[in-house]
Amino acid sequence: MLAGMRTSDQSPAISVRGLEKAYKELRVLRGVDLDVARGSIFALLGSNGAGKTTLVRILSTLLRADAGTVRVDGYDVASQGAHVRASISLTGQFAAVDDILTGRENLVLVARLRHLKNPGAIADGLLARFALTEAGARRAATYSGGMRRRLDIAMSLIGDPSVIFLDEPTSGLDPEARIEVWAAVKELAAGGTTVLLTTQHLEEAEHLADRIAILHEGRIVVDGTLDELKRLLPPAQVEYVEKQPTLEDVFLAVVKDAA
Template identity: 75%
Template sequence: MTTTPAIELTGLTKSYGDHAVLSGVDLSVAPGTVLALLGANGSGKTTTVKILSTLLRTDGGTATVHGHDVATAHGEVRASISLTGQFAAVDEVLTGRENLVLVAKLRHLDDAGGIADELLARFELADAAGRRVATWSGGMRRRLDIAMSLIGDPPVLFLDEPTTGLDPQSRIEVWATVRELVGQGTTVLLTTQYLDEAEHLADRIAILHEGRIIAEGTLAELQQLLPPAEVEYVEKQPTLEDVFLAIVGHDGSSEQEADR
């Protein structure tokens, strides 16, 4: 596996008017891994994803995705990535198979039908392929959304709060899908407000607070930032939630603005 980072940010800054959202973000994501980007509302998570996916220009600093500069190589970056937002971007009037065929044709790929059938089988959606997506469950729609994002085999996938609003079983289905993708070499940048999701999926975790990365490492490394608690004489390791709240504080004073 190459040692060149799949995603690299150096001194990234972004402001809206006189409000600084990013104040010098440094971050590196190794290929074929999951990095979970955690932060309260307004911390800059979505802004970071928008910059990396060329939807928003940075004010300063540099960012590369799959070796391409997001400021000067828009086309190369977009060819290397796919983005799945907080809500499934599927057409509910179409069937599952029609959604996939449509995206394959928009990407000018040969054998759109074959690509659709392969993805339906891969994501265990073949039995529902001919049904309108409006009849599908939330978990099935999210899996279809991720399947659509993989058409063209992008090496880097941005998942911006992918399980928002899903029931527990649907969340588990999405987690299994993400693990499979990473096992096949896809690099994933995951933003989430569910700390258990980061614990289950992430190889490394970064905490974004007031526009800066204030902690980054594996779950075990972050747990070392807090001493273990003793409950009835049994040593208890701090959870990721304990670490997150201890680092960013409990008062929520910096959460007044919604994440942009």
């Protein structure tokens, strides 16, 4: 394959084989293999220190692997980093918005930095897409946590990236804000964007992901759909159990009634 060329669009959006990374004596990634289908939501689960953020940093060209091969959107991360960076967007654990600017100004700024035509129209379109039109003229400092995260994701979509990495996208958000972000992530995949998200929230992965992988001590220990993962355990015994509402159920119901 000639330099700069990508593989077929039928290939996985992300393909990782034998990925290794160590910091001196600490082996963070120890032979990671995974594939992420185009237009899907892939959840990477793992406790703190499992290697999730290190893996995302390698996928997004921010960190060089010690061994293995990685292709993102058909491009080799090690030799075609510029092409990879043009195809992706990375949203970290904390919203990267400028609180002094309005929501619309944040979007316009990013569009101008990407040298895109009609930055105002791009901003208006994304504000409408993420239900932020009414708040567009307000400073981002006045936004709720969910609104800030939606704005952050909207900013990451400028330039139409094929693949978006969401690192702990709902960390620190309240239940309502988390549901807002979940809806935004689902909309991304529905529009054809490939989403790889890292999370410690099992419910989040269960709610969003087409496939789920568990990273433990630097290795993928299981990878499959939710149904496939459930089949790894013995069949459930059917018993009558009176289900009590969870605290989240109570919270959402009370807030909805008070609105």
